[in-house]
Amino acid sequence: xxxxxxxxxxxxxxxxxxxxxxxxxxxxxxxxxxxxxxxxxxxxxxxxxxxxxxxxxxxxxxxxxxxxxxxxxxxxxxxxxxxxxxxxxxxxxxxxxxxxxxxxxxxxxxxxxxxxxxxxxxxxxxxxxxxxxxxxxxxxxxxxxxxxxxxxxxxxxxxxxxxxxxxxxxxxxxxxxxxxxxxxxxxxxxxxxxxxxxxxxxxxxxxxxxxxxxxxxxxxxxxxxxxxxxxxxxxxxxxxxxxxxxxxxxxxxxxxxxxxxxxxxxxxxxxxxxxxxxxxxxxxxxxxxxxxxxxxxxxxxxxxxxxxx
Numbered sequence: 001x002x003x004x005x006x007x008x009x010x011x012x013x014x015x016x017x018x019x020x021x022x023x024x025x026x027x028x029x030x031x032x033x034x035x036x037x038x039x040x041x042x043x044x045x046x047x048x049x050x051x052x053x054x055x056x057x058x059x060x061x062x063x064x065x066x067x068x069x070x071x072x073x074x075x076x077x078x079x080x081x082x083x084x085x086x087x088x089x090x091x092x093x094x095x096x097x098x099x100x101x102x103x104x105x106x107x108x109x110x111x112x113x114x115x116x117x118x119x120x121x122x123x124x125x126x127x128x129x130x131x132x133x134x135x136x137x138x139x140x141x142x143x144x145x146x147x148x149x150x151x152x153x154x155x156x157x158x159x160x161x162x163x164x165x166x167x168x169x170x171x172x173x174x175x176x177x178x179x180x181x182x183x184x185x186x187x188x189x190x191x192x193x194x195x196x197x198x199x200x201x202x203x204x205x206x207x208x209x210x211x212x213x214x215x216x217x218x219x220x221x222x223x224x225x226x227x228x229x230x231x232x233x234x235x236x237x238x239x240x241x242x243x244x245x246x247x248x249x250x251x252x253x254x255x256x257x258x259x260x261x262x263x264x265x266x267x268x269x270x271x272x273x274x275x276x277x278x279x280x281x282x283x284x285x286x287x288x289x290x291x292x293x294x295x296x297x298x299x300x301x302x303x304x305x306x307x308x309x
Contacts, residue, residue, distance in 0.1 A: 007291025
């Protein structure tokens with residue numbers, strides 16, 4: 001089964017912070033779509049899209065949700081940005097588009113939860129809770145109550161992406177955390193996330209309940225600690241390859257901008273967190289950043305591949 005990757009690009013110009021599509025037949029070798037140009041651009045609020053998420057609805061169609069932010073507009077003359085300022089004054093809502101066929105899209109919409117005390121709302125991801133037939137949106141935020149000094153994971157629930165439950169705390173630690181990705185395999189909920197500090201690296205935890213408590217995976221932490229520049233990986237996402245192996249994708253930013261992008265880690269089967277870096281098997285036409293992957297049909301693959309906007 002083919003795959004669709006929704007993501008943004010690593011660029012120093014605003015057009016990089018838009019919605020891009022790429023497709024693959026094997027999950028490892030990817031082709032650009034729309035001539036490598038954005039499929040969707042934000043024309044509202046912060047005028048940018050980061051951390052692109054796509055979900056296939058159980059009722060049909062798709063929803064795309066992104067962080068509402070454009071870092072390119074915040075660069076100084078040397079293309080540096082003060083992330084502490086961004087964490088205090090960043091996005092307070094998400095961008096959203098809906099589509100029935102992956103080629104025709106609704107007007108841009110805004111998901112706003114009424115929480116002005118959020119300093120930022122970063123990296124939305126969506127998990128479909130089959131038991132309750134609702135979608136859990138989870139993301140990283142700082143809050144005014146602790147002077148925007150600590151990022152934790154918050155969540156909201158929706159059945160239709162029209163009405164949403166009030167945000168509540170989903171997962172937190174003594175240190176800052178961000179970029180959660182949740183997947184359910186054989187009754188176990190796997191949560192991958194990024195420790196921002198003490199230590200700075202990706203983590204894995206698991207639970208038999210969606211809302212936890214989650215158990216820390218020490219073996220996964222030891223493997224991540226063994227990597228060169230372990231703090232330079234973030235934005236986890238996963239997919240099951242056609243041969244049944246499990247692929248964890250991590251966004252690597254520890255190099256010059258033109259070489260930044262995802263790196264695959266592969267284990268023998270879904271649920272097995274004994275991963276091995278496998279970047280020699282991987283190809284992508286350009287540097288690509290924080291996104292999400294879904295399986296698509298052959299018909300959808302051909303339709304998206306022919307997309308011209």
